[in-house]
Amino acid sequence: MSTESYEDAIKRLGELLSKKSDLGNVAAAKIKKLTDELEELDSNKLDAVERLKSGFIHFKTNNYEKNPTLHNALAKSQSPKFLVFACADSRVSPSHILNFQLGEAFIVRNIANMVPPYDKTKHSNVGAALEYPITVLNVENILVIGHSCCGGIKGLMAIEDDTAPTKTEFIENWIQICAPAKNRIKQECKDLSFDDQCTNCEKEAVNVSLGNLLSYPFVRERVVKNKLSIRGAHYDFVKGTFDLWELDFKTTPAFGLS
Amino acid sequence: MAATPTHFSVSHDPFSSTSLLNLQTQAIFGPNHSLKTTQLRIPASFRRKATNLQVMASGKTPGLTQEANGVAIDRQNNTDVFDDIKQRFLAFKKLKYMDDFEHYKNLADAQAPKFLVIACADSRVCPSAVLGFQPGDAFTVRNIANLVPPYESGPTETKAALEFSVNTLNVENILVIGHSRCGGIQALMKMEDEGDSRSFIHNWVVVGKKAKESTKAVASNLHFDHQCQHCEKASINHSLERLLGYPWIEEKVRQGSLSLHGGYYNFVDCTFEKWTVDYAASRGKKKEGSGIAVKDRSVWS
Numbered sequence: 425m426s427t428e429s430y431e432d433a434i435k436r437l438g439e440l441l442s443k444k445s446d447l448g449n450v451a452a453a454k455i456k457k458l459t460d461e462l463e464e465l466d467s468n469k470l471d472a473v474e475r476l477k478s479g480f481i482h483f484k485t486n487n488y489e490k491n492p493t494l495h496n497a498l499a500k501s502q503s504p505k506f507l508v509f510a511c512a513d514s515r516v517s518p519s520h521i522l523n524f525q526l527g528e529a530f531i532v533r534n535i536a537n538m539v540p541p542y543d544k545t546k547h548s549n550v551g552a553a554l555e556y557p558i559t560v561l562n563v564e565n566i567l568v569i570g571h572s573c574c575g576g577i578k579g580l581m582a583i584e585d586d587t588a589p590t591k592t593e594f595i596e597n598w599i600q601i602c603a604p605a606k607n608r609i610k611q612e613c614k615d616l617s618f619d620d621q622c623t624n625c626e627k628e629a630v631n632v633s634l635g636n637l638l639s640y641p642f643v644r645e646r647v648v649k650n651k652l653s654i655r656g657a658h659y660d661f662v663k664g665t666f667d668l669w670e671l672d673f674k675t676t677p678a679f680g681l682s
Numbered sequence: 683m684a685a686t687p688t689h690f691s692v693s694h695d696p697f698s699s700t701s702l703l704n705l706q707t708q709a710i711f712g713p714n715h716s717l718k719t720t721q722l723r724i725p726a727s728f729r730r731k732a733t734n735l736q737v738m739a740s741g742k743t744p745g746l747t748q749e750a751n752g753v754a755i756d757r758q759n760n761t762d763v764f765d766d767i768k769q770r771f772l773a774f775k776k777l778k779y780m781d782d783f784e785h786y787k788n789l790a791d792a793q794a795p796k797f798l799v800i801a802c803a804d805s806r807v808c809p810s811a812v813l814g815f816q817p818g819d820a821f822t823v824r825n826i827a828n829l830v831p832p833y834e835s836g837p838t839e840t841k842a843a844l845e846f847s848v849n850t851l852n853v854e855n856i857l858v859i860g861h862s863r864c865g866g867i868q869a870l871m872k873m874e875d876e877g878d879s880r881s882f883i884h885n886w887v888v889v890g891k892k893a894k895e896s897t898k899a900v901a902s903n904l905h906f907d908h909q910c911q912h913c914e915k916a917s918i919n920h921s922l923e924r925l926l927g928y929p930w931i932e933e934k935v936r937q938g939s940l941s942l943h944g945g946y947y948n949f950v951d952c953t954f955e956k957w958t959v960d961y962a963a964s965r966g967k968k969k970e971g972s973g974i975a976v977k978d979r980s981v982w983s
Contacts, residue, residue, distance in 0.1 A: 480812060512823045517817065520778065523774055532824055535843050560865070598839060
């Protein structure tokens with residue numbers, strides 16, 4: 425719609441109202457409605473991008489420019505102490521919950537914060553996400569964070585039969601990584617409600633992932649030498665709680681029995 | 683407003699008696715080198731005390747003193763890490779969660795993010811920090827070098843997240859964010875040949891090989907660092923093109939209910955470049971096999 429026709433329309437309306445002033449109230453109501461509609465249309469389209477831009481400017485002004493030493497150092501290299509696996513869920517950003525500053529945590533996010541076992545072809549993605557921070561950046565801590573109301577875990581618990589054909593293209597293939605957790609919960613917690621079973625599965629799936637971490641030789645080697653620690657956690661945003669636990673794994677020196 | 687009890691449990695193992703991995707076997711050497719083997723299934727609440735016992739006992743054996751000292755120091759650091767994480771969470775709870783309790787309560791019922799963000803796992807490029815995403819705003823996938831595998835092949839991790847966010851959460855925007863000094867892109871550019879399957883990193887970043895080829899085609903005379911920067915951006919466009927190869931993504935883009943955007947965060951000079959895929963113009967290019975067309979490019983600085 426060109427500006428010219430808009431101005432013409434306003435002019436025509438103005439002329440009409442000056443002749444018939446009793447139409448004033450009707451016109452005011454309609455104009456207000458039109459204005460509201462146009463504002464909403466405008467904000468929907470621009471909202472997303474404007475939001476990003478204002479977010480970035482806010483970061484630059486309040487963080488980047490106020491910490492020049494830190495950011496100059498980070499521009500050259502990073503040395504995070506943490507490697508974090510978290511769910512891609514929009515409600516559980518680890519930097520929010522645990523206030524990680526830039527440079528502190530290498531963060532991998534996927535559906536249901538899963539770590540699959542070692543597989544160079546099928547799971548090269550996660551393997552790379554482990555190999556780089558551990559062998560190149562030498563992180564000291566791995567933290568796998570599960571959370572409440574996890575859609576991925578709920579989907580996993582809804583799978584009745586592991587052998588049935590999948591209903592989704594990729595999701596079920598991915599979440600069945602933690603099928604051992606589901607099977608255990610279904611057996612040990614069968615008297616609990618589905619929601620309670622899901623909560624237990626959210627935590628047990630973290631334990632399955634912790635175990636899978638040890639299937640990577642470069643992880644196991646460092647854990648045994650006590651250079652790397654592995655922890656699991658569960659963030660419950662309904663109750664506002666955070667449970668944290670550690671995986672203990674070591675081999676003792678061998679002693680001769682004869 | 684209902685008060686939510688503050689709860690932070692440390693070393694809480696939900697299945698302390700029957701956990702798959704809770705078993706500890708310790709050999710404790712007595713002063714006469716007689717062998718005493720103690721098997722301890724340590725309940726979570728005693729883990730710290732058991733740690734102290736281990737340090738005290740094994741400290742008496744000369745041959746193991748070195749190792750024991752190493753164990754003692756690291757265990758102390760571990761306790762500090764527990765405290766560190768605890769303080770972090772409590773600060774979040776006090777400063778953000780309790781202040782915005784209504785918002786978090788609504789989020790607990792359901793999430794309706796407008797964005798799917800695909801970003802690098804690099805510690806310097808957290809999208810929440812750099813772009814100010816609040817809880818509930820963005821379904822966020824982070825992997826090495828923010829790569830998107832093709833629809834027909836490759837690991838399922840990122841693809842499952844695409845399927846869930848697009849088909850179940852119905853996000854309206856996908857934003858692929860690349861960044862400066864990306865180690866994954868650097869590894870891709872340094873790779874000698876694609877058959878180098880010694881490492882996971884190589885097996886994964888080869889997903890971006892087309893970006894490397896297009897970079898080499900136009901920028902091989904540049905310094906390696908500039909080639910990498912070129913590849914970082916080419917890779918974003920390559921991922922965007924890949925996204926259109928997912929039928930249910932292309933369908934939604936065509937209908938206008940989903941927009942695809944690229945973003946490049948340069949943390950050396952703190953600028954953010956953003957652009958949007960022009961689907962209509964891209965369709966012509968797709969037939970030629972020459973990538974995607976973009977629009978609405980802007981640089982924020």
